[in-house]
Amino acid sequence: MRQALSGIVSKSGSFFKAAMIVALAVTFAVADVSASMAAQYAAIVIDARTGKVLYSKDANGRRYPASLTKMMTLYLTFEAMTKGRINKTTPVVFSAHAAAQAPTKLGVRAGSAVTVETAILSMVTKSANDSSTALAELLGGTESNFARLMTAKARSLGMSGTVFRNANGLPDPGQFTTAHDMAVLGIALREHFPQYYGYFSTRSFMFGRTRINGHNRLLGRIKGVDGIKTGYTRMSGFNLVSSVADGNRRLVAVVMGGTSGASRDNQMAKLIDAYLPQASTRGNGPLVGRADNGSAAVALSKTLLPKTDVPTPDGRPAEDEEVASAEDSMPVVPAARPAVKVAAMTPAPAPTPQAAPQPEAPAMAAYAEQPKVDPVATASVSSSDTPSGWVVQVASAPTQAGAQAILDQTVEQARAALASATGFTSSYQKGSVTYYRARFGGFGSKTAAWRACDALKKKKIQCYAVQQ
Template structure:
């Protein structure tokens, strides 16, 4: 009898622990109203849902013309060595951006995600900081990214609510590319690669978005569903199996889609963080411009991040979902987790500067790698400086449109530097072979009422 009672308590604890890992949310994608929520703000491992942000930044680069669908994505030795599932590209070989995208939305290819991250960020740690910074700009306050693919890292986490926000943002901000998420298979050479999202074609109206699995995360799924004038985004995290996760999502869709509004419209997720109260506060506190001199060299250093003090070897993410769960469990190492202290900051109770520091984005890359991936050598011209990287980037875009001929052979980028403990961003154009060439370009810009000066990198 005692043994039976003990077994009951043990089983109860296991179930309780497992249930604590699960989280879910359903959001009306037309009004932003939360229709269902279960521990939606609880911290969870994203697994391959991470790739949604990798694709967000890829779509952003495509939309801005920084890359094209046919641009080559070269696979480094690091990218090629990523754990399955993967496309299997050899080091030094390449695929097109479109192929990389398709391999991510269908096969959840870890190597393709890493290769895209390295292409856009110069290296994966820098790209991960870009991902986290973008998450903050989208209002995803409970998310930190450490890699481009979602392979286990104890410092990488998110929430169901944040994943719903990202799912909505992908459709709202990049409708021209969102159709990739409904791709159920694609041809890679002579091979037909099928997708993992089994709700596509099974549930009416489902048009994406992403599955995910590691041992630590359980089975995750973000789904976008449209039926007539109704649209919802649902998130299920920590499922016990691919099948149970899918069934839970199907139940949520069937229950809450009929309750979604047929009205509403307009973007629910801002493209920039301008409406963030912390950002607004920072605007008041920080000076609008720095006053650099031509001799003021940028603080450009190697942006590689020190390795984790608790490194882990990768589990396979999305390893063909439940069909190979057993294989993954046998071969994948246990992910060691460490407790992360969470500090809740109450703005009225602390100094204003502390509020900004508490909500500050991760240390930015020294160079905006979406543009350049590295600092252009030789001479550059600086046209602006701002406490916000987005403003510096916007000035680069504006200047390019104002003087396309002058800057035809130049490459725009932002350079971060610290002054009195505050990070600013210089907006520069590089690629000038000599001081004379840079000065000549500056003279031409000044004729268009664009202030600038030349600086050697």
């Protein structure tokens, strides 16, 4: 009996040893795949006028993008702004998921909000992971949906070696790119959104009373460098995409897998110095794939964020004119009600040297508690409880909480103009979707409503007056 048991144990031991060897082999194989993408040098320099590759080193090898990922998040943000779906002052509400993102981050509390412009500036300077996720949820509903939009957009731009799994570049083994693809994206950002490209040259900005300094130390150090983005995780090494404009010459250069921020920056400086003189002073043809209006990314974004390309009517309606047709012209803002007012922001160009971004850095508690604001009274959405007579509409939202947030923000921006008004929300159907109007009532006459709307427009708040 003892001999039999001894044999079984011996055989079992051999089986477990074999299983252990197989498991370790698989583990090492996976580790080898990850190591092949991790912190290995890759670079490319492209003439941004002609598309000619001036230098390439393993430019099509897979690499982890780290915070270079935010370039695509910003691409889709600029696209939404161009199409009128959001604007610089649209509230970006931070969900619990967004607020919980690892540093570096802006440090906004869950339920609070900043403007789209503040989110953009925090990404191009501090590389804020929480802002990236909050923007992704604003534009895509969920971060995973937005990542699918990012990958679809990458394909439409010709970035065949890139897959996105999140909006900020925090470690994910399924998220990868190439130096070539990042160069294409860098060119596309300048080429497709010249009106917003200047954000990438921001060296610092004011967030409340706190100055946020940027990570891109080549800005101001090398003549002509006007962006674009830095990135770092342990697995990616130190990454950098730079755009250079000097006279008629333009370059986009990418360095990935640097061993330190300083060595990465020095390598980029060498590439710019060597290849900028070789760049063409002529030519400005199509360099990257244009966005396809029939693409899956655009189709999905339209279902997630209503289109509002039609401008808001600025003229007053005639005495007997119907204004209901203006409904489609008003902004549809996908925002939940922020717990505090949208934080103020003042850009500032002064550069301050800053160490390369470290995901392990402590969170910055820059989002100070804001003064409490008396909320605007919210009437029931039933027609019997809504104010009668002339009202002023400022926007609409896909949720009642979003409409209420718009009311609160409008009062903060134009308290004097709305001193005698009462805010309320009311629902309406558009196709199979319910939206909620953000309106102010209590005006004694049409003239009073017009005057209030005129005062709002002077503060860049879109509106129109209508009789209920």
